[in-house]
Amino acid sequence: MLRSVITENDSTEATVTLQCTVRDLLPHDVPACTWSGSATHLRHVERELVRVASGAVDYLAVCTPVDLPVAIGGIDYQVSRGAGTLWQLAVLPALRSCGLGTLLVRAAEQRIRDRGLRRAELAVEEDNPRARALYERLGYVAHGREPQAWDEEGPDGSIRRHETMCVLLRKSL
Numbered sequence: 001m002l003r004s005v006i007t008e009n010d011s012t013e014a015t016v017t018l019q020c021t022v023r024d025l026l027p028h029d030v031p032a033c034t035w036s037g038s039a040t041h042l043r044h045v046e047r048e049l050v051r052v053a054s055g056a057v058d059y060l061a062v063c064t065p066v067d068l069p070v071a072i073g074g075i076d077y078q079v080s081r082g083a084g085t086l087w088q089l090a091v092l093p094a095l096r097s098c099g100l101g102t103l104l105v106r107a108a109e110q111r112i113r114d115r116g117l118r119r120a121e122l123a124v125e126e127d128n129p130r131a132r133a134l135y136e137r138l139g140y141v142a143h144g145r146e147p148q149a150w151d152e153e154g155p156d157g158s159i160r161r162h163e164t165m166c167v168l169l170r171k172s173l
């Protein structure tokens with residue numbers, strides 16, 4: 001199978017096409033996901049992976065040909081009755097705007113459909129218009145807003161409560 005294609009445009013530029021696959025994020029992947037957030041965030045991801053076994057959560061990884069995660073995100077089935085709620089979506093900063101976020105959201109929607117559910121939901125911070133534009137391009141429609149809060153780790157390792165306002169979006173699948 002052809003896993004990557006390089007087209008040299010000239011000596012300083014090339015187009016690289018990589019075959020990426022979507023699979024479940026596994027506990028042993030977490031150390032390779034430091035790009036997605038702080039140590040506190042990764043501990044949170046690890047806790048969510050424990051919930052996968054009970055079926056409460058799916059956690060997906062988009063992986064390169066060497067099986068390294070470059071985009072990750074979870075689906076929680078216990079937030080909203082009859083829906084899968086996407087959260088913690090993140091793409092490796094160096095590979096943003098290449099379509100990986102779109103691939104991740106589409107794979108998550110397929111997981112939700114596979115469970116016989118017909119609605120996907122998510123919340124995006126009001127000051128994250130780029131992410132919101134992506135979701136709206138994929139068919140998500142805003143239906144409300146709500147304050148949310150979570151612990152965030154600062155550069156010095158200290159933990160502080162991040163309080164924010166989120167737009168709630170949903171899509172019929």
Ligand SMILES: CC(C)(COP(=O)(O)OP(=O)(O)OC[C@H]1O[C@@H](n2cnc3c(N)ncnc32)[C@H](O)[C@@H]1OP(=O)(O)O)[C@@H](O)C(=O)NCCC(=O)NCCS
Nearest residue numbers: 089090091096097098099100101102123124128130131134
């Ligand atoms: C939000 C996020 C997950 C989106 O992932 P992404 O991989 O950048 O998303 P996509 O590439 O699929 O789409 C985003 C953009 O790329 C463009 N794009 C998509 N496919 C493309 C392609 N093949 N070639 C060029 N551009 C493309 C889209 O038009 C879109 O345009 P924009 O850059 O003007 O916004 C990612 O930016 C991220 O991790 N952000 C930080 C964390 C975050 O905000 N998470 C969301 C919390 S709700």
